Amino acid sequence: MTARTDAFGATTHDVDDDTPVLNAVGGDWDDLVDEATALHEERIVVNMGPQHPSTHGVLRLILELDGETVTEARAGIGYLHTGIEKNMEFRTWTQGVTFCTRMDYVMPLFNEAVYCLSVEKLLGITDQIPARAQAIRVLLMELNRITSHLVCLATGGMEMGATTVMTIGFRERERILRIFEAITGLRMNHAYIRPGGVASDLPAGTIDQVRENLPLVRKGIGELEALLNENPVLKGRMCDVGYLDLTGCMALGMTGPVLRATGLPHDLRKSDPYCGYETYDFEVPVRDTSDAYARYRLRVDEMYQSLRIVEQVIQRLDENPGPVMVEDKKIAWPAQLAVGSDGQGNSLDHIREIMGESMESLIHHFKLVTEGFRVPPGQAYAAIESPKGELGCHTVSDGGTRPYRAHFRDPSFNNLQAVAAMAEGGSVADVIVAVASIDPVMGGVDR
């Protein structure tokens, strides 16, 4: 048989000569089952995905089934590989933000933040970042943590057939996306956090918008809790499903909610603070049942803690009008961009200066914007606590204006390895719950 007719290579690999092989690509399931029954062969390999509504994008799960029980599970990835890391080597350090924000599109601001922290470490300007820029980063990251957890719960609920969870989750997420749109101009793929600070200051009125929406979001999360926490159907689906204990987490390099659901309070915001997290008052929630239900409850707890941080940070932003970009003019974006009365993001003062007053300013602007700043040779690794676990960025510079290498340690990429440990021995329906409890986003996994 040629590869053309046997698309999955089922007849060419790992098969004993006397094992009958049925290759089902479409057709009537009942016919296949009848045929399999006639052959007394119970072992069925099912390709779940890559196009499947409950695999979080384009995840391919290869499940070996014995009846309804999963005896072996493997995850196949790479269907969303877009070469972001390679592309970043061909753009300036500042332009890199625009690429990496597209990796895990559910937590774009974390991708930007970790990349910028890594570049700032390479530049040696970590302690020169203005406090207001750090506070804005914290504000955006914590709001983004809430949206990411809401997406996890909403899609996870929908995969179990609970559409109300989905509608509530996305309704609350929408409130925060509107805040993002007001601040960065976009609902996702913001490219707002830049090496040295953030692209522009908060537009007028956004703090009030955050303040107005916080109680509403809190109420919405409360609604989710009232609907789900003691819901017998949900508990029946989630309790003791997708179990992975602390030993398993440590061996597989798991971080984030999966690790904290085993009872270990490991959170980089506490153990390795960045962006001034050590100055905020919050707790690291933990659960100890190590199952999908624990991870769900933990995410809800974390959302409340994020709201707590947001309340503190908007207080500080009120008090601190300071700059939002590092002072060094060799690194900082030349224009102080702000939304003007015409609704456009130009800085008329800056245009007057470079076009009408100072030739040197024009040259400086041109050099910095087209060529970019240079970063001293060496390498750096920055890590932050993303909603899914440790998000790391390893950047290497050769002294030029573009990254020599940018590598992202995406938590979803690492955590997806645990699918086999979580799903094997359970039923097919539990695979969906286990995968949803890891909260993988394929944009980040495949990069």
Place this chain on the structure above:
Amino acid sequence: MSDDKKPDAPSAEATTTDAVTPGELVETTTVGEPIKIAERKGMFGSSLGNDTSGYGGLNRPVFFPGTAGKPYGGYFDALTDALEVALARNGGSYEVAVERVVVDRGELTLFVPREQLPLVARTLRDEPTLRFEQCLSVSGVHYPQDTDRELHAVYHFVSITNGSKRVRVEVAVPDSDPHLPSIVETYPGVDWHERETWDMFGIIFDGHPALTRILMPDDWPGHPQRKDYPLGGIPVEYKGATVPPPSDRRSYK
């Protein structure tokens, strides 16, 4: 670090050595000669040779930070000392296993010869004073001009028990013999990371349970993250048909 930052500071070791805050530059007393790793040509480093800046003839060496001398600062001294003792106990030798120590930008990098990597990894994980429970990532870097050390595999370890301490281990292999022992046996979590590094750089991890491509298609030729691999311009074969690269699809180009 204050006490309230770690809700369950797990051991006494965590408090005996003071941690370095991320980003803090550790000033080492003696630093060896910087290591020349490449030479940059031109102003913008255009790979096509069409540097229009007028500086196309520029040749500038790229120097990476040199070997650090003791004391390294922060917890790095305690870490390397503990590693030295533990390696000796495990039948290894620190002088052999760590060929170079670099302290740069508040981060500790140990350069390890490839045959010593499994021993170093196991020691980092099992030694109580080190206890690096997790290997977070394996990242490849390609330095085409670093003769006989073209391909680097960079491992990042974290010790949660000892208060989120970090160490980077870097292993260099020649392009002509890109073999490296796998550490999946010690850290099962690096399985996919090593597969990605094989996929993107062509570093062969000996002893890996299933070293196959992970992001690129199984039959893909070449390793895309290498410096000599172009960005774009590669036709893709799909189900017998050939899809030209986007830059070649238009007749009016």
